[in-house]
Amino acid sequence: MENIQAIKQRFEIIGNDPKLNRAIEKAIQVAPTDISVLVTGESGVGKEAIPKIIHSLSHRKHAKYIAVNCGAIPEGTIDSELFGHEKGAFTGATQTRSGYFEVADGGTIFLDEVGELPLTTQVRLLRVLENGEFLKVGSSQVQKTNVRIVAATNVNMFDAIKKEKFREDLYYRLSTVEINIPPLRERQGDIHLLFRKFASDFGQKYKMPTIRLDDDAVDLLQKYRWPGNIRQLRNIAEQVSVLEESRSVSWSTLNGYLPNSNNSNLPAVIGQKKAESDFSNEREILYKVLFDMKSDLNDLKKLTLELMKNNDGEKVQEENEGLIRKIYGDNGEELEEEKRSSMEVLQLPEPRAEKPIIKPSVEDKYHFAEEIQEEETLSLQEKEVELIKKSLERNRGKRKAAAAELGISERTLYRKIKQYDL
Numbered sequence: 001m002e003n004i005q006a007i008k009q010r011f012e013i014i015g016n017d018p019k020l021n022r023a024i025e026k027a028i029q030v031a032p033t034d035i036s037v038l039v040t041g042e043s044g045v046g047k048e049a050i051p052k053i054i055h056s057l058s059h060r061k062h063a064k065y066i067a068v069n070c071g072a073i074p075e076g077t078i079d080s081e082l083f084g085h086e087k088g089a090f091t092g093a094t095q096t097r098s099g100y101f102e103v104a105d106g107g108t109i110f111l112d113e114v115g116e117l118p119l120t121t122q123v124r125l126l127r128v129l130e131n132g133e134f135l136k137v138g139s140s141q142v143q144k145t146n147v148r149i150v151a152a153t154n155v156n157m158f159d160a161i162k163k164e165k166f167r168e169d170l171y172y173r174l175s176t177v178e179i180n181i182p183p184l185r186e187r188q189g190d191i192h193l194l195f196r197k198f199a200s201d202f203g204q205k206y207k208m209p210t211i212r213l214d215d216d217a218v219d220l221l222q223k224y225r226w227p228g229n230i231r232q233l234r235n236i237a238e239q240v241s242v243l244e245e246s247r248s249v250s251w252s253t254l255n256g257y258l259p260n261s262n263n264s265n266l267p268a269v270i271g272q273k274k275a276e277s278d279f280s281n282e283r284e285i286l287y288k289v290l291f292d293m294k295s296d297l298n299d300l301k302k303l304t305l306e307l308m309k310n311n312d313g314e315k316v317q318e319e320n321e322g323l324i325r326k327i328y329g330d331n332g333e334e335l336e337e338e339k340r341s342s343m344e345v346l347q348l349p350e351p352r353a354e355k356p357i358i359k360p361s362v363e364d365k366y367h368f369a370e371e372i373q374e375e376e377t378l379s380l381q382e383k384e385v386e387l388i389k390k391s392l393e394r395n396r397g398k399r400k401a402a403a404a405e406l407g408i409s410e411r412t413l414y415r416k417i418k419q420y421d422l
Contacts, residue, residue: 036174122167
């Protein structure tokens with residue numbers, strides 16, 4: 001078995017970080033077996049090196065090695081790409097085609113961005129992992145394959161499982177062994193080594209002297225957070241190599257190539273999508289609106305209580321004009337209508353002439369009170385109906401004129417007519 005240093009030289013892996021060394025060590029240990037491996041890490045950290053190491057050290061090294069970018073294949077054709085299809089299976093299928101699992105029989109398949117697979121394809125893949133069987137698209141004949149699957153993803157798989165975007169049973173079948181590649185910001189000691197390697201490569205490629213960084217530029221390079229990881233570092237090294245005439249690069253020169261370098265020391269938010277942060281902001285706004293509504297409702301309760309106690313609607317309206325307009329808006333007619341409606345509700349019947357007091361028996365006290373209350377209620381209703389009828393007759397059924405005569409809004413009059421079925 002080759003040691004870690006020999007593997008690094010063979011696959012041109014730069015760095016001495018303990019986490020990186022541990023990832024390579026795990027790859028060397030699992031290579032002779034046929035167990036499935038899941039490589040995790042952020043985009044641009046170099047996850048594609050691990051499946052190459054595993055395949056080259058396995059007994060399958062003389063068979064095919066196929067790398068498939070699952071995120072780059074359209075959902076409608078990915079089943080055909082992976083498992084093949086029969087002639088006439090769908091529009092455009094003019095001939096039978098073998099899929100990657102059939103072609104790579106006896107070898108290794110690297111499924112990059114496996115978290116992007118559609119759920120239907122995940123079911124097919126799970127069957128391959130469990131018993132090596134698959135069906136071509138448009139075929140009913142079961143075929144067998146003997147492939148080793150190494151998958152990689154840059155998404156949080158537990159979040160994807162929780163959101164039902166990835167099958168939990170498939171995750172556990174893929175991640176028999178999980179190998180995590182650390183992001184570049186956690187490998188500060190390797191950043192300058194990688195930059196020098198890239199600068200040397202581009203110097204040879206473009207036939208120019210290799211660029212070098214001064215001490216301050218090296219310090220900036222190591223403190224920058226590198227959200228794009230090794231891919232971004234390589235891109236910066238190429239830009240500086242091509243565009244700078246001076247082969248000695250200072251802090252200020254390098255700073256001009258680093259986006260948002262002033263915020264490089266701030267903690268990074270990993271695995272949080274923009275949609276989630278937008279939802280968080282909307283939730284905060286919703287909470288604020290609800291709290292404002294609650295406050296307005298409490299103020300409205302106080303206002304109603306004052307009206308009930310004082311029976312002085314005009315005074316209360318003047319003192320609380322701002323609150324009333326906030327609740328009812330600037331529509332003067334609607335505001336006046338609500339005021340009148342409130343006053344109508346609060347208006348009490350005229351006191352009646354006193355009758356001789358007759359002391360009732362204990363049993364009759366409650367019946368007597370109920371009868372008085374019922375008579376007063378019926379009397380008020382009858383008078384209101386009578387007044388509305390007379391006003392409508394005098395105004396020949398014109399509701400607007402009748403409402404003006406009665407001192408109420410036309411909308412209130414309409415509600416009364418509907419209520420009393422006039």
